Amino acid sequence: xxxxxxxxxxxxxxxxxxxxxxxxxxxxxxxxxxxxxxxxxxxxxxxxxxxxxxxxxxxxxxxxxxxxxxxxxxxxxxxxxxxxxxxxxxxxxxxxxxxxxxxxxxxxxxxxxxxxxxxxxxxxxxxxxxxxxxxxxxxxxxxxxxxxxxxxxxxxxxxxxxxxxxxxxxxxxxxxxxxxxxxxxxxxxxxxxxxxxxxxxxxxxxxxxxxxxxxxxxxxxxxxxxxxxxxxxxxxxxxxxxxxxxxxxxxxxxxxxxxxxxxxxxxxxxxxxxxxxxxxxxxxxxxxxxxxxxxxxxxxxxxxxxxxxxxxxxxxxxxxxxxxxxxxxxxxxxxxxxxxxxxxxxxxxxxxxxxxxxxxxxxxxxxxxxxxxxxxxxxxxxxxxxxxxxxxxxxxxxxxxxxxxxxxxxxxxxxxxxxxxxxxxxxxxxxxxxxxxxxx
Numbered sequence: 001x002x003x004x005x006x007x008x009x010x011x012x013x014x015x016x017x018x019x020x021x022x023x024x025x026x027x028x029x030x031x032x033x034x035x036x037x038x039x040x041x042x043x044x045x046x047x048x049x050x051x052x053x054x055x056x057x058x059x060x061x062x063x064x065x066x067x068x069x070x071x072x073x074x075x076x077x078x079x080x081x082x083x084x085x086x087x088x089x090x091x092x093x094x095x096x097x098x099x100x101x102x103x104x105x106x107x108x109x110x111x112x113x114x115x116x117x118x119x120x121x122x123x124x125x126x127x128x129x130x131x132x133x134x135x136x137x138x139x140x141x142x143x144x145x146x147x148x149x150x151x152x153x154x155x156x157x158x159x160x161x162x163x164x165x166x167x168x169x170x171x172x173x174x175x176x177x178x179x180x181x182x183x184x185x186x187x188x189x190x191x192x193x194x195x196x197x198x199x200x201x202x203x204x205x206x207x208x209x210x211x212x213x214x215x216x217x218x219x220x221x222x223x224x225x226x227x228x229x230x231x232x233x234x235x236x237x238x239x240x241x242x243x244x245x246x247x248x249x250x251x252x253x254x255x256x257x258x259x260x261x262x263x264x265x266x267x268x269x270x271x272x273x274x275x276x277x278x279x280x281x282x283x284x285x286x287x288x289x290x291x292x293x294x295x296x297x298x299x300x301x302x303x304x305x306x307x308x309x310x311x312x313x314x315x316x317x318x319x320x321x322x323x324x325x326x327x328x329x330x331x332x333x334x335x336x337x338x339x340x341x342x343x344x345x346x347x348x349x350x351x352x353x354x355x356x357x358x359x360x361x362x363x364x365x366x367x368x369x370x371x372x373x374x375x376x377x378x379x380x381x382x383x384x385x386x387x388x389x390x391x392x393x394x395x396x397x398x399x400x401x402x403x404x405x406x407x408x409x410x411x412x413x414x415x416x417x418x419x420x421x422x423x424x425x426x427x428x429x430x431x432x433x434x435x436x437x438x439x440x
Contacts, residue, residue: 033048033049033050033160033161033164033166033167033168033169033170034048034049034168034170034171034172034199034400034403034404034406034407035047035048035049035156035157035160035168035170035171035172035400035403036049036054036171036172036173036174036207036396036397036398036399036400036401036402036403037153037156037171037172037173037174037191037396037399038174038204038207038393038395038396038399039068039100039149039152039153039173039174039175039187039190040068040100040228040229040230040395041068041098041100041101041228041229041230041231041256042067042068042097042228042229042230042256042257042258043065043066043067043068043228043229043366043392044065044066044067044068044152044153044156045064045065045066045392045393045395045396046066046156046157046159046160046396047393047396047397047399047400048160048163048164048168048400049400049401049403049404049407050164054397054400054401054404056393056396056397057159057160057163058159059081059082059155059159060159060162061082063082064392064393065392066080066081066082066152066155066156066159067081067082067084067085067097068097068098068099068100068149068152069081069084069085069088069095069096069097070084070095070096070097070099070148070151070152071083071084071085071087071088071091071094071095071096072094072095072096072134072135072136072141073087073091073094074091074094074136074137074138075137076136076137078151080151080152080154080155081152081155089284089285089288092120092284093120093121093134093135094121094134094135094136095120095121096121096132096134096148097119098115098119098230099132099145099148099149100145100149101115101230101253102115102123102130102132102145103145103146103149103183103186103187103190104145104179104180104182104183104184104185104186104187105129105130105145105183106128106129106130107123107124107125107126107128107129107130107131108125108128109130111253112130116130121133121134122134124142126142126144129144130145131143131144131145132144132145132147132148144186145186146186146187146189146190146193147190147193149187149190150189150190150191150193150194151194153190153191153193153194153196154194154195157171157194157195157196168196169195169196169197170196170197170199170403170407171191171196171197171198171199171403172198172199172200172201172202172399172400172402172403172406173187173188173191173198173200173201173202173399174201174202174203174204174207174395174396174398174399175187175201175202175203175204176203176204176231176233176249176251177203177204177205177206177233177235177246177249178233178249178251179203184201187201188201199403199406199407200402200406202398202399202402203235203244203246204224204226204233204235204364204395205222205224205226205233205235205237205246205249205362205364206237206244206246206398206402207394207395207396207397207398207399207401207402208224208226208362208364208389208394208395208398209222209224209237209239209244209360209362209398210397210398210399210401210402211389211393211394211395211397211398211401212360212362212386212388212389212394212398214239214360214362215239215242215244217239217360218240218241219239219240219241220238220239220359220360221236221237221238221239221247221353221357221358221359221360222236222237222238222239222358222359222360222361222362223235223236223237223344223347223358223360223361223362223381224236224237224362224364225344225361225362225363225364225365225368225377225385226364226365226395227256227257227340227363227364227365227366227367227368227373228256228257228364228365228366228367229256229257229258229365229366229367230256230257230258231251231252231253231254231255231256232251232252232255232256232339232340232343232365232367233249233250233251233343234249234250234251234343234344234346234347235248235249235347236248236249236347236348236351236353236358247351247353248347248348248350248351248427249347249427250343250346250347250350250427251343252339252340252342252343255336255339255340256365256367257298257365257366257367259336260298260333260336260367260370261291261294261295261298263332263333263336264294264297264298264324264329264332265287265290265291265294267332268290268294268309268320268322269281269287269290271322272314272315272318272320275318276318277314277315277316277318277320278315278316278318280314280315280316283315286314286315289311289314290311290314290320293309293311294309297309297324298329298370299369301324301326301329302369302370302371304326305325305326305327306323306324306325306326307323307324308321308322308323308324309321309322309323309324326371330372333372337372337373337376340373340376341376341380343427344377344380346427347427350427355380355381355382358381360386361377361381361383361385361386362385362386362387362394363377363385363386363387363391364391364394364395365391365392366391366392368387368391369391374387
């Protein structure tokens with residue numbers, strides 16, 4: 001009997017050791033990561049929910065913001081992000097950007113007709129939809145805006161996989177609050193084409209609210225002021241018992257940080273010409289050099305009152321030198337800053353809310369770093385807005401939190417849902433021509 005028990009015990013031990021050895025030799029595949037993605041007009045950001053926390057994952061250049069730019073070099077292949085933007089200096093007609101403005105839109109919409117005149121690439125009619133045509137290896141190639149978005153998403157997916165050394169298959173994607181069902185479906189299609197299982201589409205203002213932890217409040221009226229590189233979007237959310245609802249939304253489709261840089265550029269060129277220099281406007285290299293210098297100056301002016309911009313041998317053998325103060329920059333931006341308040345007024349008017357009914361004000365987007373922008377919002381409401389979360393990363397951060405909630409990830413202790421109210425009130429955004437029927 002004892003001998004039999006020994007055999008059984010030994011057999012169990014052998015099985016256990018065998019299983020342990022097999023697991024060591026052939027380990028189980030690592031659990032796929034789940035991510036949240038802010039697929040922006042100008043920049044995109046990806047965040048990983050991992051081990052109970054959110055991590056924004058940088059690209060190979062250690063930058064958290066990836067330009068939403070795709071290039072198709074003449075020799076073949078595809079470039080995405082910073083490499084694509086750099087390639088645009090040589091072959092601008094082979095570089096596609098602003099695809100988010102076209103996604104889910106019809107070719108004959110007035111907004112598409114307006115925007116396509118500004119692009120170096122071609123926008124074409126594909127069975128009524130707005131598609132993009134570029135030349136690749138001397139052959140025209142037509143693609144949808146979703147196809148362009150898929151290239152950006154593949155790039156983001158790959159950089160996370162390189163970071164965590166395991167596959168990424170599930171994602172939550174953020175879109176503007178005023179995206180139509182067709183636009184949301186087109187965004188899902190982009191995610192699926194990139195090899196992602198899209199768990200949910202979440203509105204960008206709701207993602208921002210999650211990033212700030214506002215879902216822990218029982219009830220609130222939240223205004224999300226999202227001022228990015230290419231657009232300004234303002235949304236009013238109602239939060240009740242963990243459920244977010246978009247009450248109203250409004251924005252300016254042609255107002256963003258790039259417009260602030262462009263205003264500085266035009267002013268600097270005018271000053272250079274008045275000082276006796278030739279006009280560099282038609283020299284792409286000179287303009288790009290100056291634009292980059294002024295983009296850097298714009299960012300630095302958020303933390304200092306004045307600075308000097310000097311470009312030796314800038315153009316025509318002359319050096320460009322200018323002193324730029326914050327006060328001077330705000331004067332140059334005067335008309336842009338006036339436009340930055342209008343969507344707030346419209347959102348409250350549409351919802352029939354008074355200013356004092358807004359309990360939380362959240363700032364999102366890199367342009368909210370401009371001190372004058374924060375002051376305008378503060379003065380409008382008479383109280384300090386919340387900008388404690390990195391404005392460039394807030395949407396991606398909150399989207400990753402939503403991904404963690406949906407996958408019951410460890411470390412998530414709250415539940416939050418979003419109610420897509422198809423009856424929410426929306427204005428005709430500034431920068432978008434009025435539709436023929438008078439509807440947005």
